[in-house]
Structures are given as C-alpha cells and as structure tokens.
Amino acid sequence: MSSEVTLKHIAEALGVSAMTVSRALNDRPNVDEQTKKKIVEKARSMGYRPNHVAKSLVSNKTYTIGVVIPEITHAFFPEVVRGIEEVTYGSDYQLFLTNANEQFSREMEAIRALQSQRVDGILISSSQTVEDFSFYEELLNSRTKVVFFDRCVENLGASCVSVNDRSSSTRITEHLITTHNIKKISYLSGPQEVSVGRKRYRGFMEALEKHNIPVNDDWVIEAGFREKSGYNAMNKLLALPPEDRPEAVVTVNDPCAIGAIQAIGEAGFSIPDDFAVVGFTDDVRAELLKVPLTTVHQPAYEVGKRAAQKLIKTIEHEEEPAENIEVLTTLKIRESCGCGEE
Amino acid sequence: MSSEVTLKHIAEALGVSAMTVSRALNDRPNVDEQTKKKIVEKARSMGYRPNHVAKSLVSNKTYTIGVVIPEITHAFFPEVVRGIEEVTYGSDYQLFLTNANEQFSREMEAIRALQSQRVDGILISSSQTVEDFSFYEELLNSRTKVVFFDRCVENLGASCVSVNDRSSSTRITEHLITTHNIKKISYLSGPQEVSVGRKRYRGFMEALEKHNIPVNDDWVIEAGFREKSGYNAMNKLLALPPEDRPEAVVTVNDPCAIGAIQAIGEAGFSIPDDFAVVGFTDDVRAELLKVPLTTVHQPAYEVGKRAAQKLIKTIEHEEEPAENIEVLTTLKIRESCGCGEE
DNA sequence: ATTACATATGTTATCGATAACATTATAATA
DNA sequence: TATTATAATGTTATCGATAACATATGTAAT
Numbered sequence: 001m002s003s004e005v006t007l008k009h010i011a012e013a014l015g016v017s018a019m020t021v022s023r024a025l026n027d028r029p030n031v032d033e034q035t036k037k038k039i040v041e042k043a044r045s046m047g048y049r050p051n052h053v054a055k056s057l058v059s060n061k062t063y064t065i066g067v068v069i070p071e072i073t074h075a076f077f078p079e080v081v082r083g084i085e086e087v088t089y090g091s092d093y094q095l096f097l098t099n100a101n102e103q104f105s106r107e108m109e110a111i112r113a114l115q116s117q118r119v120d121g122i123l124i125s126s127s128q129t130v131e132d133f134s135f136y137e138e139l140l141n142s143r144t145k146v147v148f149f150d151r152c153v154e155n156l157g158a159s160c161v162s163v164n165d166r167s168s169s170t171r172i173t174e175h176l177i178t179t180h181n182i183k184k185i186s187y188l189s190g191p192q193e194v195s196v197g198r199k200r201y202r203g204f205m206e207a208l209e210k211h212n213i214p215v216n217d218d219w220v221i222e223a224g225f226r227e228k229s230g231y232n233a234m235n236k237l238l239a240l241p242p243e244d245r246p247e248a249v250v251t252v253n254d255p256c257a258i259g260a261i262q263a264i265g266e267a268g269f270s271i272p273d274d275f276a277v278v279g280f281t282d283d284v285r286a287e288l289l290k291v292p293l294t295t296v297h298q299p300a301y302e303v304g305k306r307a308a309q310k311l312i313k314t315i316e317h318e319e320e321p322a323e324n325i326e327v328l329t330t331l332k333i334r335e336s337c338g339c340g341e342e
Numbered sequence: 343m344s345s346e347v348t349l350k351h352i353a354e355a356l357g358v359s360a361m362t363v364s365r366a367l368n369d370r371p372n373v374d375e376q377t378k379k380k381i382v383e384k385a386r387s388m389g390y391r392p393n394h395v396a397k398s399l400v401s402n403k404t405y406t407i408g409v410v411i412p413e414i415t416h417a418f419f420p421e422v423v424r425g426i427e428e429v430t431y432g433s434d435y436q437l438f439l440t441n442a443n444e445q446f447s448r449e450m451e452a453i454r455a456l457q458s459q460r461v462d463g464i465l466i467s468s469s470q471t472v473e474d475f476s477f478y479e480e481l482l483n484s485r486t487k488v489v490f491f492d493r494c495v496e497n498l499g500a501s502c503v504s505v506n507d508r509s510s511s512t513r514i515t516e517h518l519i520t521t522h523n524i525k526k527i528s529y530l531s532g533p534q535e536v537s538v539g540r541k542r543y544r545g546f547m548e549a550l551e552k553h554n555i556p557v558n559d560d561w562v563i564e565a566g567f568r569e570k571s572g573y574n575a576m577n578k579l580l581a582l583p584p585e586d587r588p589e590a591v592v593t594v595n596d597p598c599a600i601g602a603i604q605a606i607g608e609a610g611f612s613i614p615d616d617f618a619v620v621g622f623t624d625d626v627r628a629e630l631l632k633v634p635l636t637t638v639h640q641p642a643y644e645v646g647k648r649a650a651q652k653l654i655k656t657i658e659h660e661e662e663p664a665e666n667i668e669v670l671t672t673l674k675i676r677e678s679c680g681c682g683e684e
Numbered sequence: 685a686t687t688a689c690a691t692a693t694g695t696t697a698t699c700g701a702t703a704a705c706a707t708t709a710t711a712a713t714a
Numbered sequence: 715t716a717t718t719a720t721a722a723t724g725t726t727a728t729c730g731a732t733a734a735c736a737t738a739t740g741t742a743a744t
Contacts (some may be wrong), residue, residue, distance in 0.1 A: 004485065006730055017694050022732060030692055047480065052458040053404065054730035056395045057699045064459070066536035067439075072424055075626075078414045085414075085441050091450065094455055097409075099427050106431065113436055116394040117406070138389065143346065284417075288630040348700055351724045359724050364702060374720055448710035 005022055005048045014042055025050070026100065065311060066096040066114035066122040070151065071225070074255060076300050077125070083304025084123065091312060093120070100127045102225070105249050107134055114144075121145035121311045126153050126194060145314045149307035152195045152324075159314065161307040161325045167195050168296045168329040169203025169250075170210075172278050175294070175331065176248045177211050180338045182276060186219035186246035188233045188256055200252050200280060219246050223256055230259025238267050248276035248337075254283035254295055259288065261336075263290065274337040282332050292334035302327050347390045356384055367392070398460065407653060408438040408456035408464040410449055412493065413567070416597060417625050418642050419467070422491065425646025426465065433654060435462070438461040442469040444567070450477060456486075463487035463653045468495050468536060487656045494537045494666075501656065503649040503667045507538050510638045511545025511592075512552075514620050517636070517673065518590045519553050522680045524618060528561035528588035530575045530598055535682035542594050542622060561588050565598055572601025580609050590618035590679075596625035596637055603631065603678075614680040624674050634676035644669050 006026075011018040016035065024031045024039040025048075056062040067084060069077045081097065088095055096119060098110035105126040114122055122144055123319065136153050140146060152160035167183035176182045187204045190197030201220075208215055230251060237245060251257040257279030264275055271277055271291045279286060279295035286293040306325050314320045333339050349367075353360040358377065366381040367371045367390075398404040411419045423439065430437055430609045438456055442449035456464055464486055478495055482488060494502035518524045529546045532539030539543060544561075549558055560582065564568050565575035572593060579587060593599040599621030606617055613619055613633045621628060621637035628635040648667050656662045 006731075007732095019695080019732075020700060022730095023693090026732090030690090032692060035692080047484075049454070049457050049484075051460060051730050053395055053398045053460050054699090055732080057399055057701095057730080058732050060699075062395065064438075072427075073417075075415075075417070078420045081439075082414055082441065085443075089443075094459060095404075095439055097423075097437055099424065101427075101431075112391070115391050117436060118393060142389075174474045285627055285630050288627050288632075290630075290632075334733085335661050349702095350700075360700085361702075361725080362723055364700095365723090368702090374722060374725080377722080393700055396729090397702085399700080399731095400702055402729075 005043075005046045006051065007048075010039065010042050011048060013046070014038060060118075062118050062120055063092045064094045064096055064119045065115065065308070066098065066111070066117070066119040068098050068100055068110050068122060068124045068126075069123055070100050070102050070107070070127045070147075072099045074225070074253075074281075076150075076253075076281050076298060079300035080125075080304035080307075081176050083301040083306075084308040085304075086130075086301070087308035087312065089299045089307055091314065104132075108132075111135075111139060115139075115142065119144065121147070123311055123314045124148050124153075124305050126330075127149045135218060145311060147307050147311040147314060149303055152194060154195055157322055159310050159324070160195075161303055161310060161327065162196070163298050163303065163329045165199035166203035166206070168331075169200040169280065170207045171203075171331060172280070172294070172296055173204050173207035173250050174210070175333070176250070176276060176278065176337060177207065177213070180248075180276060182248045182338075183211075183213050184216075184219075184245075184247040185213070186221070186237055186249045188221050188223040188249060188251045190225055190252035190256075191222065197252060198242045204250055216246075218244065223252065225253055225255060227255045227259035227262070230256030231263045233260075234260035234263035235267075238263060238269075246275070248278070251277065251279050254279040254281035254286055254293065257293060257295070258283070258289070259286065261291075261293075262269060263334055271336050276338045277336045279336075286332070287334060289336070291336045293340065294334045294337035295332050297330045297332045298342075299327050299329070347385075347388045348393070349390075352384050352388060352390060355388070356380060356585075358592070388470065402460075404460050404462055405434045406436045406438055406459065406461045407650070408440065408459070408461040409452075410440050410442055410452050410456075410464060410466045410468075412442050412444050412449070412467055412469045414441045416567070416595075417627075418595075418621075418623050418640060421642035422467075422646035422649075425643040425648075426650040427646075428643070429647055429650035429654065431526060433540065435654065444469050445539045446474075450474075453477075457481075457484065461486065463489070463657045465649050465653055466490050466495075468493045487653060488651050489656060490654040491645055492538060496537055499664055501652050501664045501666070503645055503652060503669065504538070504670045505640050505645065506668045507541035508545040508548070510673075511542040511622065512549045513545075513673060514553070514622070514636070514638055515546050515549035516590050517675070518592070518618060518620065518679060519555070520547060522590075522618060524590045524680075525553075525555050526558075526561075526562070526587075526589040528558075528579055528591045530563055530565040530591060530593045530602060532567055532594035532598075533564065539594060546592055548608075558588075560586065565594065567595055567597060569597045569601035569604070570600030573605045574601075576602035576605035577609075580605065580611075588617070590620070593619065593621050596621040596623035596628055596635065599637070599678075600625070600631070603633075603635075614677050618680045619678045621678075622670055628674070629676060631678070633678045636679035636681065637674050639672045639674045641669050641671070673682060 007018040007021045011021045021039050024036040100107035104127045146158045148160040189201045192198050221233040223229040279293050282295050282297035284294050349360040349363045352498050353363045366378040374654045440452035446469050488500045490502040563575040566569040621635050624637050624639035628637050
C-alpha cells in the first residue's frame with residue numbers, strides 16, 4: 001500500500017483537481033477551509049509523500065547541499081559535518097556527503113555528480129593535490145553556489161571559512177622558541193598545493209624570521225596530512241647524523257604529529273627530551289597520548305556552522321558578497337612541547 | 343556561461359531533435375557515427391551536464407542512497423561510512439548522509455526527507471530511543487529499500503548487518519571472570535530499546551549465568567552510548583558504600599568506558615587495581631589511554647561495506663532475500679582489564 | 685439590476701529527459 | 715524495378731508538481 005501516492009491520486013479520490021490538492025497541501029491562499037481539511041486528511045491517510053524530484057524539476061531548486069570532504073576518518077571533518085548539520089537541520093536543506101579520500105580525481109567526480117544532482121550549493125574542503133584550476137573556474141561560473149572551508153582554493157572569488165592558520169602556526173612555533181628556547185626546529189609540512197599547507201608553512205617560516213633563526217632546508221620536509229606521511233617524514237629526520245638533527249618538530253596537523261611520535265618512539269627516543277613535538281588540529285587523541293600533545297585547537301564545529309550559514313545565504317540572496325571568514329584557534333599547551341605537567 | 347545547457351539547446355545548435363541527442367549521449371543504438379561524434383563534441387563544448395532530476399522523474403530511480411547514523415562523532419560511524427563509500431564509489435550511487443544525533447524524532451524526519459528525495463534505498467543505524475514501530479513498518483511497505491546496520495530494528499523482515507554483539511559481550515566478560523578471577527562485575531548498559539543495547543546486555547548476563555555468578559541489580563545501570571552517560575553511571579557506582587562496590591566494570595561501548603574511566607580517575611582510584619574496565623568498539627582512543635583499554639574490536643569498515651553491498655543488491659534485484667549478516671569481532675586485550683603490559 | 689471584484693476551482697503548459705510510436709532514408713533482396 | 719528490411723531520425727506523451735491562465739461562483743458597490 002501507499003507505495004506511490006501522487007497528487008493526482010488524492011485528487012481523484014476526492015473528486016477535485018490536482019491543482020487544488022497542491023494548493024491545499026502547500027498552504028496557498030484561495031482554498032476553502034473545508035476542502036483543505038478534507039485534502040490534508042486524505043493525504044495523510046493515503047500516506048502521501050511529496051515527490052521532491054518533480055518539485056525540483058519545476059522549481060529548479062533542490063534544497064540539497066553537497067559536502068565534499070577530503071578524509072572522513074580525520075576527526076576534524078566529522079566535527080565540521082556536525083556543525084554543518086546543526087545549521088541544515090531546521091532549515092529545509094538536505095546534505096549530500098561525499099568523501100574524496102584525499103584524491104583530486106575523486107573530488108572532481110564527486111563535484112560533477114553533485115552538479116548532476118542539481119544541488120543548490122556545495123561546501124568544499126579541497127583534496128591534497130589540486131591540479132586543475134580551470135575545473136573550479138567552470139564550477140564557479142555555473143549556477144551552483146560554492147563555499148570553501150578549511151582547505152580553500154584561493155583567488156577564485158568564492159567565500160572561504162577557515163581558521164587563522166598562518167598566525168596560529170607562527171604562534172605555536174614561537175612558543176617553542178621563546179618558552180623553551182629551542183632554535184633547531186624542523187617542519188613537517190603539508191602539500192603546498194593546498195591552502196592550509198601553504199599558510200601553516202608560511203606561519204612557521206615567519207616565526208623563524210622574526211627570531212632571526214636561519215632556515216635549514218634539510219629540516220623542512222613535505223610530508224602530508226596523514227599519520228603515515230608524518231611517520232615517514234620523521235624517519236627521514238632520524239636518518240640524519242645525530243649532530244644534524246633538530247630538537248623540535250612542528251607538524252602540519254595532529255595525524256602527522258602522531259605518525260612522527262610513533263617513529264620517534266620506535267627509534268627509542270623520548271618526547272619532549274629528545275624531540276619536542278607540536279601539532280595542529282587538537283584531535284581527540286591529542287590529550288590522551290602518553291605525552292599529551294601540545295597543539296592548536298581548531299574550532300571545527302564552528303567552522304562547519306559558519307560555512308553552512310554562508311552557503312545558505314549565498315544560495316538565497318543573489319547579491320550576497322563573497323568573503324573570507326576566519327575563525328580563531330586557541331593554543332593547547334600540553335606536554336609534548338616540554339611544558340611540565342601541572 | 344554554460345549555466346543551464348539542456349538537450350534541447352544542443353539539439354537546436356545542431357539542427358537535430360532532442361531525442362537524437364539523448365540517444366547519442368547515452369550510447370544507444372541507431373545513431374549515425376558521424377552525428378554522434380558531432381553531438382558528443384558539442385555537448386562537451388557547451389558544458390552540458392545531464393539533469394539527474396529530470397532523469398529520475400522519468401525513470402523513477404534516483405541512484406541515491408540515504409544513510410542515517412545516530413552520532414557522527416562516535417568514531418565507529420565515520421569508519422562505517424568509509425566502508426559504505428568504498429562500495430558506492432565506483433557504483434553509480436550517491437550518498438545522502440544524515441545524522442540523527444541520537445534522537446528518534448530527528449531520525450524520523452531524516453527518513454521522511456530521504457523518502458521525499460526518492461532515494462532508492464536507506465541504510466539505517468537506529469537512534470537510541472525507538473518508540474514507534476509503525477513508522478518502520480510503513481517505511482518497509484514503501485518502495486524504499488532498507489538495510490539496517492549495527493543498531494538494527496528487529497522482526498521487521500529487513501536485512502541487518504551487525505557484529506556478533508551477544509557472544510562478544512559474553513566473551514569479554516568471561517575474560518574478566520576466568521583470567522582475572524573477578525566475580526563482582528558491574529554493567530553499564532546501553533538503552534534496551536536498541537538492538538545492540540539488548541544484545542550486549544544479554545551477552546553479559548549469559549557470562550554471569552554460565553559461571554553461576556548471581557546478578558546484583560545495583561550494579562546494572564542503564565547508561566547510554568556517550569561519554570557523559572558513562573561518567574554519570576560510574577559516579578553512581580562510586581556513591582555506593584565501599585564494600586558494595588564492584589571490582590570490574592563492563593561497558594556497552596568505548597565512549598561509555600572512557601566516561602567511566604574519567605569518573606574513576608577523578609575519584610582518585612586507579613585502573614585496573616581498584617576497578618578493571620572493559621569497553622566495546624575499539625575507538626581510536628582506546629589504545630592511547632593512560633591505561634590502554636581492553637575492548638572488543640568492531641570491524642566498522644567491513645560492516646559498512648557489507649551493508650552497502652546488501653542494499654544495492656536489494657535495490658537491484660526484486661527477489662533478493664532479507665538476511666542477517668554478522669561480521670565477527672576480535673578481542674583486544676590491553677591493560678585496563680588487569681593484563682600486564684608485555 | 686448591473687457592473688466589479690474577490691474567492692474557489694479547473695485547464696493547459698512547463699520543467700528536462702526519455703519511452704513508445706511514427707516517419708523517413710538507405711541498403712538489401714526478389 | 716518493386717519490395718522489404720534496417721538504420722537514422724523525428725514526434726508525441728509521460729513522469730509529478732506547479733505556474734500561468736481560464737472559468738465559475740458569490741458578494742459588494744453602483
């Protein structure tokens with residue numbers, strides 16, 4: 001039963017026209033109260049469920065939003081998604097979630113599929129290796145509204161919600177320099193094709209410059225956003241002759257830091273005595289590590305919320321201007337930087 | 343440009359009919375090779391993107407799957423989603439993700455919305471408090487195919503992919519009894535309205551019965567799936583007079599265990615000496631805790647994969663029989679049960 | 685009583701793609 | 715050459731909901 005009830009079925013059952021049924025169910029004016037009541041009742045009893053597909057076809061609006069995230073198991077992103085949902089729940093929008101698994105090709109496919117689904121807008125955190133800018137340019141020329149979050153593609157004129165990556169990176173690096181008087185600092189960077197990769201790297205460099213610390217190229221290693229890459233990068237540092245090794249390691253994010261920490265442990269060194277390590281994210285695991293990780297806390301939930309709000313505004317108001325929104329981080333000083341536990 | 347290219351536009355540009363364009367782009371027979379080439383080329387150059395909304399309306403198929411999960415920040419679920427995606431990526435299906443935030447009302451709303459979107463099928467892990475079975479019965483009578491995973495609603499005739507909850511729960515409880523010779527065991531249970539809540543509870547009871555350990559009602563506390571509830575439940579146990587307290591705590595899942603562990607720590611007790619604690623999930627945090635958590639490892643990724651496969655089969659073959667699929671867990675013996683570190 | 689106008693309802697066309705049927709062109713066969 | 719397949723293309727109707735227009739009532743104003 002109730003398998004495919006349409007407006008027409010209800011109309012026939014009551015001897016009225018489909019249009020009247022449509023009007024009644026959508027609270028349009030010019031429908032007799034009596035008729036309306038009858039229709040609403042009948043619709044319920046027949047188990048009518050409006051067909052959004054048909055609705056979308058005529059209105060050219062789907063009330064759906066696509067979300068493209070690079071890595072669903074990186075705890076930061078589920079938290080962002082919760083923030084997004086906080087906004088969409090209660091609005092009329094539904095979420096299409098896609099996971100690019102850090103591959104640009106999958107990201108493109110996902111976006112294309114979302115466009116075919118005629119989503120009204122897309123929230124994108126870009127994957128590791130962005131190669132083809134023309135792809136984004138085309139996307140932004142289409143009817144689909146776009147807001148980037150966290151990993152933004154810049155200079156396209158789209159809105160972007162991120163955290164103050166650069167200055168946060170500077171700040172946590174300076175903590176090592178000024179509080180712990182460490183000068184030999186290594187950086188495990190993210191890919192430079194990605195905005196956060198670039199920004200955090202710049203922030204790190206800025207801290208060195210500010211304190212007149214020369215850069216040692218051997219200590220800047222392009223790693224990646226995942227544990228594995230942090231692990232590998234750290235092993236490269238450990239392969240250096242002892243006297244050429246840094247005293248501290250600044251990493252692009254917590255998973256990378258956790259990988260590095262594992263490598264350090266396996267090599268028989270200890271944290272923070274042999275190497276101070278700091279991260280960026282404030283992953284759920286950060287405070288649970290044997291030596292709790294000093295890191296930058298990113299308000300993921302807030303980022304998601306802001307991004308979703310901005311996107312909905314952009315969808316609903318043609319003139320909504322593009323903007324960059326920066327949500328501020330906080331420093332989480334724990335023990336991996338050398339601060340005592342108290 | 344390229345804002346809204348339709349078949350008709352291409353057809354007009356080339357002086358052919360829309361039908362021919364449709365045939366050409368869908369690789370249907372009876373289209374001249376020459377014509378086809380021209381059409382394909384033109385479609386690309388005009389930036390044509392097929393309108394899935396229109397396609398769905400005529401085919402009555404959307405190639406979309408809805409996913410309803412109860413809590414996106416519980417690490418188990420993102421991992422399940424990854425498994426689901428592994429299957430849908432490479433298939434033609436797109437995922438609608440919704441998060442019920444452990445509220446049945448939100449779950450219902452999500453399902454209704456998904457039905458309006460005319461998804462071909464829905465993967466559901468049910469929220470904490472299932473009240474209205476008629477709702478599910480109606481759902482199963484509709485055209486929408488359903489597969490439950492992890493938290494199944496039973497006896498509805500729908501397929502279900504879960505882990506061997508009951509026997510795993512028995513096994514980890516027995517570990518405490520036989521290996522550590524503990525008899526005073528408490529259970530922080532999940533809500534009994536949810537299948538995993540029931541099953542794990544039964545598994546626990548079965549272990550006690552098997553070893554002739556009488557049940558102490560004060561020690562069985564209905565907690566919940568979240569940290570907060572584990573924390574509160576543990577505090578109830580700690581409020582008992584010292585001689586009435588258990589020696590071990592079996593919990594319904596890792597977040598609950600982690601909450602309990604926090605309460606134990608705050609009360610100044612130590613694990614496993616004062617209280618042994620075991621969990622269920624194998625959360626990322628489990629092995630990182632100060633005293634690594636003994637728990638049941640759930641193959642989340644596998645659960646997601648199987649559920650998605652089964653759903654797609656159910657969508658594509660009318661006669662596909664419903665079945666219960668159990669993916670097997672493994673015991674992760676760490677230190678919180680009292681096992682020494684080695 | 686007649687025009688004017690609001691209210692309630694029905695009819696037709698439309699969104700974009702395609703199934704089902706119709707037509708034309710081309711090649712193969714008798 | 716006439717006849718008949720077969721390939722290539724066009725036309726119309728359809729999916730479900732609704733916008734735009736049309737019609738039928740009733741009520742108020744003149």
